[in-house]
Amino acid sequence: MGNVSAGIRIDSISYDPTYIEPGNEVTIYAKFHNSPVSRTAKSPPSTEDGLAKPIMDDSTIFYKTILEPASDLSERYVIIExxxxxxxxxxxxxxxxxxxxxxxxxxxxxxxxxxxFSVIQTDEEGSYEEIARTYEFEIPVKSSVVFDVDSENRLRLGTTGNIVINISNRGGDARDVVVELTLNTPFTPATTSSKYVGDLEGDETRSVEFSVAVDSDAEPKTYSIPVMITYIDDNGNSVSVEKDIGVKVEAEPDIGVALDESDRFTRGIKGKVTINFINEGFVDAKFLKVRLLPSDDYEILSTGESYIGNLDSDDSETETFEIRINRNTSIGRIPLEIELSYKSSSSDLTITKREKIYITVLSETEYADEQQSGMDIISFIMGMVVFIPVIIVIYIVLWFVYKVVGLFTGYLNKRLFNKR
Known part of the structure; x- marks a missing residue:
């Protein structure tokens, strides 16, 4: 009787269906056989019940098979029942x-x-396990291109800013990708509304940036902008996919301050300062409060806080504060710090900021000279007020005398010429 040894050989791996996409259920067929590898003697095969019986077959060897992922990607996306x-x-x-x-x-x-795929050798009781043969293979998964669009953008009213779009390909490969924004009022492309991205493979992300101008009369809110993505698929077909992104247009009032008028100041002297508050923004301000902040340079004699209320865009209001310059204040320009608190007409967010204006503190000599100059001007004006009526009276009197003399001279001439 001959002596034959055998070994496991993998014949083929097949799958059904052959075209596999995400979400498909697939059957993997692993075909193998127990192949004789050597023979030590030649003899005719024995028979049992008239059938050929394998030579020296080891009936104690049993087999089982195992299918398992061979990569992290397979571990994540392939589910084995x-x-x-x-x-x-x-x-x-x-x-x-x-x-x-x-x-x-x-x-x-x-x-x-x-x-x-592995074939495991064991016995009938499964008391041991040895790998008889292992074979690795790949399952090709094809999928349609699936784009995810992520974009969080804020643009300010009346300005030019950038819209950034993150495009992720969660499906098959896409070639010659072009991204185009469909811009309508209040948006205008500052450069171009179409960008060529190139090839975008599966699980790849690219960022695309567009420069966009926002009209100054736009309504502050969130706008929806259509995004058209065009690409070439695996079959060479041109495919277009439309997505939408949100762009929030924001606007805030821009309250500026300016010195409207001011009394002359020196140390120890009180006076009034009138400040102009101007809304230079594109939207109205609500609940505007202004406060003159304390300082070591001056003492606030009037109410330091004033409520203006609503201040329309391109409008202004004035507020007057009375202060006294402290004795130890330096000569020259000193700041008056103003705190402003308000809300936008399109938001409940409170905006608080501080601004400075400057007044001039004169020396005592300069202040006295200006006061004297002012008194001289007042005296001159008062003198003119008195002098002008006197001139008018003198003029009237002279005019009256002139008329009387004229009448008397005419009368005399008539009398003299009539006697002749």
Whole structure:
């Protein structure tokens, strides 16, 4: 009788269906056989019940099969229903096919998923396990291009800013990708509204940036902007996909301050300062409060806080404060710090900021000279007020005398010429 040794050989790996997409259920067929590898003697095969019986077959050897992921990507996206299958005993030369049912995750990307098929040798009780043969193969998964668009943009009213769009390809490869914004009022492209991205592979993300101008008369709110993505798919077809992004247009009142008028000041002297508050922004301000902040340079004699209320865009209001310059204040320009608190007409967010204006503190000599100059001017004006009526009276008197003399002279001439 001959002596024959055998070994496991993998014949083929097949799958059904052959075109696999994310979400598909697939059956993997692993075909293998117990192949004779050597013979030490030649003899005719023995028979049993008239059938040929394998030579020196070891009936104590049993087999089982295992299918498992061979990569992190496969571990993540391939679901195996039953990864271990019992085969039993295989005679020398016998062939066996083991089916495995798997499912490709709905979120799987286009890729080749590496798997490992193993034939395990054991005994009938399963008291030991040895790997008889291992074979790795790939499952090609194809998918349609799936774009995700992520964009969080804020633009200010009446300005030019950038819209940034993050485009992620969660599906198959896309070639010659072009991204185009459909811009309508109140948006205008500052450069171009279409950008060429190039090829975008599965699980790849690119950022696209557009420069956009916002009309100054736009309404502050969130606008929806259509985004058209055009690409070439695996079959060479041009495909267009439309997405939408949100762009928030924001606007705030811009309250400026300016010195409207001021009394002359020196140390120890009180006076009034009138401040002009101007809304230079594109939207109205609500609940405007202004406060003159304390300082070591002056003492606030009037109410330091004033409520203006609403201040329309391109409008202004004035407020007057009375102060006294402290004795130790330096000569020259000193700041008056103003705190402003208000809300935008399009938001409940309170805006608080501080601004400074400057007044001039004169020396005592300069202040006295200006006061004297002012008194001289007042005296001159008062003198003119008195002098002008006197001139008018003198003029009237002279005019009256002139008329009387004229009448008297005419009378005399008539009398003299009539006697002749």
């Amino acid at each position: 039953d990864s271990k299958k019992n085969v039993g005993h295989l005679f020398t030369g016998e062939t066996w096919t083991t089916p495995f049912d798997i499912k490709i995750s709905e979120s799987a990307i286009t890729a080749n998923y590496r798997m490992r």
